[in-house]
Amino acid sequence: MSRLSDQTVELMGAYIEGELDGEAAASFEAAMEADPALFAEVESMRETVRKLASLQRPKAPEGFSADLAARLRTRSVVERRGGMGLEERWLQLLMVAAVAMLAWLLWPHGGSVTPSAGSLEGSGSGSGVDEIVVPALPAGEVEIEPAQPSRVSGGPVLPMKVLENRYEVVTQLDAKALRSELRKVVGDRQVKEVEGGFEVTLDAVESDAERARLLNLGRYSVERVTLPAGQRPPLLLRSRPATAEP
Amino acid sequence: MQSHDEEQALVARLRRRESEAFTELVRLYQHRVFGLLLRMMGQPDEAEELAQEVFVNVYRGLDSFRGESSLRTWIYRIATNQAKNRLKYLSRRRAGKQESLDDHPDESAFMPLGEPVPRPDRAAEGAEMERIVSAALAALDAEHREVLVLRDIEGLAYDEIAQVLGLAEGTVKSRLFRARYALKQRIAAVMEP
Numbered sequence: 001m002s003r004l005s006d007q008t009v010e011l012m013g014a015y016i017e018g019e020l021d022g023e024a025a026a027s028f029e030a031a032m033e034a035d036p037a038l039f040a041e042v043e044s045m046r047e048t049v050r051k052l053a054s055l056q057r058p059k060a061p062e063g064f065s066a067d068l069a070a071r072l073r074t075r076s077v078v079e080r081r082g083g084m085g086l087e088e089r090w091l092q093l094l095m096v097a098a099v100a101m102l103a104w105l106l107w108p109h110g111g112s113v114t115p116s117a118g119s120l121e122g123s124g125s126g127s128g129v130d131e132i133v134v135p136a137l138p139a140g141e142v143e144i145e146p147a148q149p150s151r152v153s154g155g156p157v158l159p160m161k162v163l164e165n166r167y168e169v170v171t172q173l174d175a176k177a178l179r180s181e182l183r184k185v186v187g188d189r190q191v192k193e194v195e196g197g198f199e200v201t202l203d204a205v206e207s208d209a210e211r212a213r214l215l216n217l218g219r220y221s222v223e224r225v226t227l228p229a230g231q232r233p234p235l236l237l238r239s240r241p242a243t244a245e246p
Numbered sequence: 247m248q249s250h251d252e253e254q255a256l257v258a259r260l261r262r263r264e265s266e267a268f269t270e271l272v273r274l275y276q277h278r279v280f281g282l283l284l285r286m287m288g289q290p291d292e293a294e295e296l297a298q299e300v301f302v303n304v305y306r307g308l309d310s311f312r313g314e315s316s317l318r319t320w321i322y323r324i325a326t327n328q329a330k331n332r333l334k335y336l337s338r339r340r341a342g343k344q345e346s347l348d349d350h351p352d353e354s355a356f357m358p359l360g361e362p363v364p365r366p367d368r369a370a371e372g373a374e375m376e377r378i379v380s381a382a383l384a385a386l387d388a389e390h391r392e393v394l395v396l397r398d399i400e401g402l403a404y405d406e407i408a409q410v411l412g413l414a415e416g417t418v419k420s421r422l423f424r425a426r427y428a429l430k431q432r433i434a435a436v437m438e439p
Contacts, residue, residue, distance in 0.1 A: 003431075006424065013423025048430040051379045052398040060280035061294055065272050068301050 004041065012042055016049070168236040175239040182237065197238035253317050260308050272301055275318070278400060279325050285395045286329040288384045296332060300325045315409045322402070322410045326392055333388050382432035390425035397422050 004012070014020050015028045032039040173181060175197075182191050182198055192199045259267035279300050284293035303324050311320055383391060396402045396410060397418075407422075408415045 004427065009427045010420055010423050013419070013426060017419075019419070044434070045426060045430055048426055048433060049398055051375065051433070052383070052394060052426075052429070055376060055379060055383075055399060057277060057399075058281045058284050058290075060276040060297060061290070064276050064280070064294065064297070065269065068272060068298050071298055071302060072305060 008038075012038075012045060016042065016046055168238065173239060178237060178239045194236065197236055200235045200237065250316075254313075257311065257313060257317060268305060271304070271317075275321055276301075279321065282322065282325050282395055282400060283329055285380075285383065285399065286326070286388065286392060287332065292332070296328050297325070300328050303328070316406070319402075319406050319409045322396065322400070322406075323412075326396075326410055329392070330388065378433060378436050379429075382429055382436065385432055386425065386428055389421065390428055393418060393422045394425045394429060398426070 011020075011024075011028060015025060020028060032042060178198060179191075179193075182200065186200060256267055256270065260271060276297065280293055280297045283296045283300070284290060287293050287296065300321070304321055307324070311317070315323070383394060386394070392411065393407065396407045397404075402410065404415050404418050407413075407418045411418065413421070
């Protein structure tokens with residue numbers, strides 16, 4: 001039988017589910033009687049539903065609960081290190097603190113950030129943190145959103161992303177300036193040019209301060225970056241998107 | 247499945263942060279959540295990781311659970327959202343390669359997991375059918391896949407699916423019927439010589 005129209009498919013589905021009222025059901029049955037191909041389609045559709053219902057139910061892997069308990073404990077410890085309760089969105093608050101620190105560092109008494117022309121101007125004040133505890137890589141994409149971007153002038157602070165297999169920071173630098181900044185921090189050997197930016201192997205960046213400098217290229221401002229134990233994933237620093245700033 | 251009263255009691259215990267209550271919740275839903283995510287993602291590792299995150303989100307979001315939907319619907323909603331976000335991310339990442347997520351379903355992920363049965367010929371036949379149906383399901387687009395899994399595998403009612411997916415009930419039905427037809431066509435394409 002040729003492909004059925006959407007209308008026929010929906011009518012057939014409603015018939016199988018017993019959703020047609022008496023008259024509509026009788027009419028559909030008459031159509032089936034007159035058209036063996038339609039009857040065969042209905043039977044085949046019923047069989048498909050039966051096959052689906054009989055699929056085996058996969059079980060969660062052994063140790064799922066134990067792994068979950070460990071994960072919750074780890075998150076809890078990380079959150080306590082940030083001085084926040086379990087239910088709070090610690091990542092967001094961490095970024096608030098990072099933004100405040102950026103403002104503090106950019107104040108005339110200086111800091112470790114090396115701004116590039118047009119990239120890191122800003123002013124403001126406030127207390128900040130001196131350490132960012134980078135969360136372990138989750139399965140999904142987590143965006144660490146700065147909650148108060150308006151405290152920094154010169155454009156929005158873009159979120160740091162914690163992806164499946166890397167961290168990602170969108171910087172305010174164009175590709176050339178970014179390359180130049182990276183050279184200053186880690187040299188050439190540890191930098192790989194990729195589409196849209198540069199990938200830095202954090203494994204090769206041993207110093208917390210150097211890692212912080214990398215992160216600060218994305219308009220964050222921290223003095224140390226602590227990576228999760230045993231994890232040295234790459235950091236992708238993206239050059240400034242064309243539409244990010246006027 | 248839990249009765250409404252049992253569920254309310256469990257929710258109350260969860261809100262009091264009784265660790266045993268959370269353990270019970272995980273025991274009740276881990277296989278369902280994992281199964282749903284495995285069907286959505288196609289990769290056991292990916293499904294396990296996402297399932298873990300679902301329960302972390304459930305744990306964190308307990309205070310915001312207002313009980314307007316059932317606990318089960320709420321958990322499925324978190325799980326489907328998690329899967330959608332992940333699929334979106336993977337699709338963006340693969341866009342440059344012009345590949346679809348569905349091009350490479352891990353068919354081995356859907357092989358039967360039960361104990362061996364005494365009739366090898368029938369077992370082989372059943373396993374082959376399971377593989378064909380699973381692969382056809384994995385090859386559907388995500389919108390069709392999720393509605394089929396929720397309705398025909400997990401057995402949710404239309405109104406529950408509507409809550410999980412944030413759709414009108416009529417849209418759920420229409421999408422379900424089209425999804426079943428798409429699946430039937432895919433299975434037929436494999437089965438017919």
